[in-house]
Amino acid sequence: MSISDKDFEQLRDFIYNLCGMYFHSTKKYFLESRLTRRMEATGSKTHMEYYQLLKSIRGNEELKFLMDEITTNETYFFRNVPQLNALETKLLPEIVETKNKMGFRKLRIWSAASSSGEEAYTMAMILLEKRNTLLKDWIIEIIGTDINETVVAQAKEGVYNAYSVRNIPDLYKRKYIRESNGTFILAPEVKKFVTFNKLNLYDDSKMIFMKSFDFIFCANVLIYFDTASKSKVVQHFYNNLQPYGYFFVGQSESLHGVNDKFKTVHFPGGFTYKK
Amino acid sequence: MDKNALIKIADQLVENIDDLPTIPVVATQVLQLLDQPDVQIEELADLMLSDQVMTARVMKMLNSPVYKPSHEITSLKRALVYLGLRHIREVALTTSFISAFEADSGAFDVTTFWEHSFGVGMVSKTIAVKVGYPDLEKAYISGIIHDLGVVFLSNFMRDGFQAVLENIKDRPINLADAEIQQFGTSHCEIGLSMARKWNFPDVYCEVIAYHHTPGEATIDPVLCAIVNLANLFCSVRGLDYGGREWVSFNLFDEPAWQILKKEYPRLAELDVERFCYELDDAIPDVQELVRSIFNSKE
Numbered sequence: 001m002s003i004s005d006k007d008f009e010q011l012r013d014f015i016y017n018l019c020g021m022y023f024h025s026t027k028k029y030f031l032e033s034r035l036t037r038r039m040e041a042t043g044s045k046t047h048m049e050y051y052q053l054l055k056s057i058r059g060n061e062e063l064k065f066l067m068d069e070i071t072t073n074e075t076y077f078f079r080n081v082p083q084l085n086a087l088e089t090k091l092l093p094e095i096v097e098t099k100n101k102m103g104f105r106k107l108r109i110w111s112a113a114s115s116s117g118e119e120a121y122t123m124a125m126i127l128l129e130k131r132n133t134l135l136k137d138w139i140i141e142i143i144g145t146d147i148n149e150t151v152v153a154q155a156k157e158g159v160y161n162a163y164s165v166r167n168i169p170d171l172y173k174r175k176y177i178r179e180s181n182g183t184f185i186l187a188p189e190v191k192k193f194v195t196f197n198k199l200n201l202y203d204d205s206k207m208i209f210m211k212s213f214d215f216i217f218c219a220n221v222l223i224y225f226d227t228a229s230k231s232k233v234v235q236h237f238y239n240n241l242q243p244y245g246y247f248f249v250g251q252s253e254s255l256h257g258v259n260d261k262f263k264t265v266h267f268p269g270g271f272t273y274k275k
Numbered sequence: 276m277d278k279n280a281l282i283k284i285a286d287q288l289v290e291n292i293d294d295l296p297t298i299p300v301v302a303t304q305v306l307q308l309l310d311q312p313d314v315q316i317e318e319l320a321d322l323m324l325s326d327q328v329m330t331a332r333v334m335k336m337l338n339s340p341v342y343k344p345s346h347e348i349t350s351l352k353r354a355l356v357y358l359g360l361r362h363i364r365e366v367a368l369t370t371s372f373i374s375a376f377e378a379d380s381g382a383f384d385v386t387t388f389w390e391h392s393f394g395v396g397m398v399s400k401t402i403a404v405k406v407g408y409p410d411l412e413k414a415y416i417s418g419i420i421h422d423l424g425v426v427f428l429s430n431f432m433r434d435g436f437q438a439v440l441e442n443i444k445d446r447p448i449n450l451a452d453a454e455i456q457q458f459g460t461s462h463c464e465i466g467l468s469m470a471r472k473w474n475f476p477d478v479y480c481e482v483i484a485y486h487h488t489p490g491e492a493t494i495d496p497v498l499c500a501i502v503n504l505a506n507l508f509c510s511v512r513g514l515d516y517g518g519r520e521w522v523s524f525n526l527f528d529e530p531a532w533q534i535l536k537k538e539y540p541r542l543a544e545l546d547v548e549r550f551c552y553e554l555d556d557a558i559p560d561v562q563e564l565v566r567s568i569f570n571s572k573e
Contacts, residue, residue: 022552025559090447090523254548264547266511267523271551274525 001039003032007047011035014054019067019223020230020254027252034069038062064224071220075115077122077160078167080219080251082269087215088126090267091246095214096134098244106139110213112237113221114144114196117155118164121186123215124193125172143210145199155196158186202229207236214242219250227258234259238275247273278464278491281455282484285424285464289472292431296375298368298473301326305367306474309360319363320352332370332568339564341397341557342415358412365416368475372423377569381429382436386565387517388426392419393568394514394561398505398554406539408501417482417502420475424466424483425450432458440519450520451487463487490530497538500531507531512554514561 003011008031012023023031035050042062044050053062078084099105107127111120120142127140146152165177165184176187199206201221216237222230237247238261247262249255255262255273262273289295298306304322308314324330330351337354338347348354355363379385396418403414428436439453451461466483475483478494482502485492489499507529509515510522526532526547536542 016549022549024552025556085445086523089445089521252552254546254552256546256548263525263527265523265525266507266551268511268515268518268521269513271511271548 001032001036001047003028003035003047007051008032011047011051011054014051015063015066016254018063020256020258021067021070021220021223021250022252022254024252031070034066037069038066041065060226067223071223074220074250075118076164076167077118077125078169078172079119079122080248080270081167082267083248083251083272084122084126086267086270086272091215091265091272092130093134095242095244095246096138099214105137107135107141108213108242109140109142110210110216110240111142111144112199112201112216112218114146114155115148115151116160116164117144117151117158117194117196118160119217119219120144120155120194120196121158121190123217124190125168125176128176128190128193129172140193142194144194144196145210146196147198147200149198152196152198155194158191160184160186201233201236204232204236207233207240210236210240212242213240214245215248216241216245217248219248219253222249222255222258223253230255230258234262238262241275243275245275247275249273278484281460281464282467284458284460285468288432288458288460289427289465289468295431295469295472298371299326299329299374301329302367302371306364309364314360316352316355316360320355323355323367324351328374329367329370332373333366335564335568336366336370336419339567340560341393341564342400362412362416364476365413365420365479368473369416369419372420372473373568376426376430380433381426382433382440383429383516383519385426386569388422388429389565389568390561391509391514391516392422393564394509394558395419395421395502395505397557397561398508399501402501402505402535405545406501406535406542408497408539413478413498414501417479417498418505420466420470420479421482421486421502421506422462422466423469424462424464427465427469428454428458428462443520445521447521447523449487461487488530489534496534500534503531504529504535508551508554512551513558514554 008028016022035047039050042050042053044053053059109123114120124142127135144155161183165173168177176190178185201207218237222233225233234255238259241247251270262275264271265274301322305319308319308322333351333354336342337344337357344357348357358366373389377385396415399414399418400411403411408414435457439457443450443453451463454461463484463486467480470480470483478498481492481494482499485499486502486506489496489503492499507522507524510520
């Protein structure tokens with residue numbers, strides 16, 4: 001069922017206010033197709049009927065299903081290109097310079113919802129490429145965590161399908177990916193940079209030990225949390241960062257109203273949060 | 276470098292160009308008419324209607340989704356009433372400028388340039404609305420004309436400007452700084468020099484000169500700050516001269532943000548993230564406007 005502009009805007013605002021994820025006009029048809037599936041599953045006949053369901057007591061549960069529909073297949077290598085460009089062009093050189101001045105040549109990066117590992121390994125490839133230049137003699141630690149043990153195991157294995165690797169630039173693909181019978185195997189030199197563990201972001205006793213990161217990534221996870229939980233988890237991320245560190249969320253996410261300590265730093269095609 | 280020294284070099288550069296575009300005859304007459312104390316809107320409308328391209332462009336500028344008048348303005352007279360006498364001058368000058376620089380002979384294509392300019396106009400107006408700045412038309416026009424110096428460099432200093440663009444590609448280098456290295460002056464001062472030649476009102480000359488350094492403005496620093504922020508936002512959200520300049524900024528540390536917040540404390544509540552995402556959504560409107568303006572030659 002095609003969605004009217006008015007219904008689209010109403011649903012977009014509702015999702016934005018509750019989850020902190022914005023649907024661009026260009027994503028209208030995408031949202032429409034995902035909504036169709038959820039409307040069928042819930043027996044809603046019109047978009048407004050479904051909207052009423054989202055606003056009802058059962059809404060919270062339904063919203064999680066909708067978010068699942070929306071974020072499926074969102075994990076692949078080199079996913080957020082503007083973010084990676086900003087990191088390479090400005091943010092990484094800036095942090096390296098700061099730490100060089102302090103004589104502290106160690107870089108710590110955390111992929112806080114690492115799923116099957118694509119984000120963490122993307123960072124590993126990018127940093128590996130700078131081993132002989134910007135990051136010569138630096139210690140690099142990349143940590144990936146996820147609440148789901150199955151995906152943590154997949155991440156450790158480092159074997160991917162064609163969809164996951166489709167966005168990897170040729171330079172990296174040639175160097176670090178080997179194809180074997182339709183699967184794509186990650187090179188050991190990339191794998192050794194990254195450690196994967198199970199972690200629940202709600203678990204305060206574990207979160208306080210995730211210390212001294214320069215960059216933290218957490219894409220498409222906070223959208224599942226209510227505002228109070230979101231604030232708590234984001235405060236942890238804030239504490240876990242070095243004083244000059246950066247926190248990245250997903251491409252259409254917003255932390256507005258969640259934490260007033262982070263500052264927004266803007267770059268072409270996106271923004272990040274600076275401690 | 277001292278601003279006066281930069282301005283001096285800019286004046287020389289502009290002076291050296293023999294074929295600098297001049298104001299179209301009708302625009303000159305409009306400006307003369309505006310200087311008379313008892314000018315009537317009807318008289319102005321009749322005069323402007325004799326230049327169909329100008330008329331069409333004024334109507335397009337004011338009726339686009341970018342500018343969003345509360346209802347469609349269907350006659351030029353109505354447009355002039357809507358603008359008020361105080362803004363007719365700027366609109367006449369702006370449409371003249373568009374006519375002067377519509378040929379695609381510069382270092383980059385003119386559509387990209389005007390998309391950025393109209394984008395900054397739109398965002399300046401949006402910021403003006405959000406903070407409560409009283410003169411929305413002024414904010415809109417200021418945004419449209421802020422980079423006049425860039426179009427001069429692109430057209431008349433083509434090779435040097437091409438070198439500047441190569442130099443800053445994918446590097447976090449400020450365009451104005453790179454221009455000063457190349458030419459000894461930047462698009463801010465060159466724009467100022469041109470705007471003075473064309474007799475733009477002082478407040479607009481100031482926006483052109485200080486849109487990168489709003490803290491130095493004296494006539495209307497708030498207006499300069501609005502255009503500065505609008506320019507920054509457009510530069511990171513796809514209305515960016517086709518990505519030729521790699522811009523990054525820490526919003527809350529920007530002097531413009533501080534200037535605006537001091538004057539309009541409610542700015543602190545702005546949902547910056549959503550503002551960016553809505554800006555992405557508005558890009559097609561800006562592109563459509565620019566297309567329609569450049570197709571409005573009868």
